[in-house]
Amino acid sequence: MKLLAGNSNRTLAGAIADYLDLPLTKAQVRRFADNEVFVTIDENVRGEDVFIIQSTSYPANDNLMELLICIDALKRASGKRITAVVPYFGYARQDRKTGGRTPISAKLVANLITRAGADRVLTMDLHAGQIQGFFDIPTDNLLPTPLLAADIRENYKKTDELMIVSPDVGGVVRARALAKRLDADLAIVDKRRSGPGQSEVMNIIGDVQGRRCILFDDIADSAGTLCNAAEALMANGAADVAAYVTHGVLSGAAYDRIGKSVLTELVVTDSIEQPEQSLDTCGKVRLVSCAPLIGEAIRRIANEESVSKLFD
Template sequence: MTEHAENLCCKPKESCLTNITEKKMPNIKVFSGSSHPDLTQKICDRLGIEPGKVSLKKFSNGECSVEIGESVRGEDVYIVQTGCSEVNDMLMELLIMINACKIASAIRVTAVIPCFPYARQDKKDKVYSRAPISAKLVANMLTTAGANHIITMDLHASQIQGFFDIPVDNLYAEPAVLKWIKDNIPEWRNCCFVSPDAGGAKRVTSIADRLNADFALIHKERKKANEVSSMVLVGDVKDKIAILVDDMADTCGTVCHAAEKLLEAGAVKVYSICTHGILSGPAISRINNSMFEAVVVTNTIPQEDKMKAAPKLNCLDVSMILAEAIRRTHNGESVSYLFSHVPM
């Protein structure tokens, strides 16, 4: 995955792949919210620093209590909090942590949100709908709390970046996904990449183009959220390995139904690769009963307990991408290199 690093990076190859734990990182603090402390620890291990001290509790009435346990005056602060499990509590905790650091005189506060909450509510679905655009509301809340910068991964809709008046770095799991495919699917040259809906076509064609592979699309119609009424396959997967690619897997009803459709169309094997493995409700039982060879997600959301319950579930570590993004942001370097390479 890194063979073209020298050509694509603006600096010599060595500077792109230097072990960042060998370098001192002054004036930086990385704090963890309660959503994913394991990911924060891995990021800090890559950076060669210790996570910042913070006390996170709840009052008896459910209110979040945050106390930053060390000075952040004049520091470049990064707060890692992903949108998972009790997403509303996690979001509120993040907002309070941002504000706590800001009023404690941090010079810059960056919210590292691997899985952006409410990203699926990015537009009005119908002309006369009274549905809110909740992703825009979350963007406003983060900015008002005092965030100066956002680092996230595989936004459900890229236009969410435009909801902010502050810089947003939307990283991609694609380089790690490509590496996993080449390392774990021996017949990857005979793959056909499949988008489970029209909205994900651009994401999937990007991966297909990188591997010079075929592309197919499943057109689906929904009765309501998390319930698909019909599916139509557009493309040829006969005698090919079909790889379903999406940005998130929630209840897994769609991808499991799509797997059956692909096998009926002649695919020899079916894999599913999703960046954000939300896996709520009946997702685990559906994966266990599905026709997939493997379901691959990343650790933007904690997966340890789910992997114990679902043998087909595989987890890609993206902490090195997030850590390198933090390092480059702190040092004022470009993060474009990460769009096509996995850091060493």
């Protein structure tokens, strides 16, 4: 088995390599003067089971091209099986036509990865589960629920005080799974989206009076939805509000918005590499490593074992 890392999240790739006790494959993933991507694999990969670790986070297009070119390089180097390990799958929010003459970009990206030569895809907490069906190759969608539930149990000893809150109706299934695992109650925020990155809270479905609320979502981009939902929960009598999110996109003024919000903390996995300076300045964002989860899934795939048993 070989592990190859792109440039999107070298820290996570190193942590996965440490978990598997396997060195990262020597390779050069660099740019020409005009910013074209160039890849050289410096080790023999002929007949090997190769896993490429590359999130397609910001800059999404550059990181996606790195992934595609790495796949092509490995294919031409006679790798036996190539698995694209994409902890954060970019373009996942464009999973359907939202209006006339709009693309389904998630399907396009799935086609690109498949046609580039990937034999398998391993990702985590897809924004929409049906994206698995966009691929014509085996695709494993890892669930972060056990990982985040363990962190909640460690930091919130009295789980009977907890209320798991979905920040919108679309995330109810995800929030319910976490609430069930923690044996906690569930509440829902009814919001209206007036435009991309803009939302307004209308109602809170559920009694949050005196409860310690945890907002649970898959992606935090501008963090506007989380901050507005936290304010609405506090206005409805919540004791305090924290947020757990799988993918911390955190673009634009997100860190500043979180720092000024009523949130006690925002916990995100390291599926997307976060700038150290922003973490230190904000002080409210905490990372939970998903390396053991992804590393164990890679080990099971390489050994032809069940991945779904990770979530039993």
